Amino acid sequence: MRLLIAESEPPADREKRRASVGRSSGETMRDLVQSLAPGATIDRATPADADGDIPDEATIAGYDAVFLTGSPLHVYDDTPEAAREVEFMRRVFASGTPSFGSCAGLQVAVAAAGGVVRSMGDRREAGFARRIAATEEGRDHPLLAGRAPVWDAASIHGDEVETLPEGATLLASNGVTAVQAAEIRVGPGVFWGVQYHPELSLTEVAAALRRQASDLVDAGLARARAEIEAQAALIDALAADPTRRDLAWRLGLDTELIDRAKRTTELRNFLEHLVAPTRATRGRGLA
Structure with missing residues (x-):
């Protein structure tokens, strides 16, 4: 199996994340996907980079799946980085290669297919998206197979x-963000995406809060950076010992997020229910 991870992060943001948690978004996605598909060959692409080549349609078609990562990139901005990401996704759709995206990855796919992405203003989902619920169509969709009726x-x-x-x-959907998960079809291409991050560990959630602490204070989610640090410290402590029921209670989390297998449900479903059948129709077998 050949898989392609597309980093949505521009270079400066990629290095900032590496300094924070030791890995870029693409490296986090790569490591998790490798654990879910141990025999796969995984390549990385950086379509947002000015000096990075955007793979052509034929090259993308040689992969069994494409994964688009999260990023601080704003796809509605008129920037070369955003334009390159959207062009890459248009080629993914045209190639017919199954694709999955989280957070900005979903937004890139929406923009490439003709939808609209906007700023939330002072609203945020920071740390955890709460009380996500499947729509009527989502309850029977294989992307969400195995999810609880409501999850964080x-x-x-x-x-x-x-x-x-x-x-x-x-x-x-949930009460904050109307589009939490979606399927998008363009030509021969099928994309499954989520606004949240099934690939992130609790440690990476805590690090993301620290990286964005100033913005979260400005948005009114905390009165001072110290409050952000206190929340991040609780999350780090739960990551170190997921059996701490006291910390799970204080953070309002359950096994849908704490348990790694449940947390990564959408990625496993994508590989099992979209990638594997597509490989079979392409005559590529199971290896």
Whole structure:
């Protein structure tokens, strides 16, 4: 199996994240996907980079799946980075290669397919998206197979999907962000995406809060950076010992997020229910 991880982060943000947790978003996604598909060959692409080549349609078609990562990138900005990301996703759709994206990855796919992404203003989901629920269509969709009726997920974002592209299917929502999960089809391409981050560990959630502490204070989610640090410290402590029921209670978390297997549900479902059948139709077998 050949898989491609596309980093949505521009270079400066990639290095900032590496300084924080030791890995870029693409490296986090790569390591998790490798654990879910141990025999896979995984390559990385950096379409946002000015000096990075955007793979052409034929090259992308040689992969069994494409994963788009999260990023501080704003796809509605008129920047070369955003334009390159959107162009890359258009090529993914045209190639017919199954694709999955989290957070900005979902937003890139929406923009590439003709939908609309907007800033949330002072609203945020910071740390965790709460009380996500499947829509009627989502309850029977394989992306969400095995999810509880309502669940929390790792999430930190200040942009959201305003309008899904024509023909897309809304799969999940919550009280803060209307589009929490969706399927998008363009030509031969099928994309499954979520606004949250099934790939993030609790440690990476805590690090993301610290990196964005000033913005979260400005948005009114905390009165001072010390409050952000206190929340991040609780999350770090739970990451160090997931059996700490006291910390889970204080953070309002359950096994849907604490348990790694449940936390990564959407990625496993993508590989099992979309990638594997597509490989079979392409005659590529199971290896």
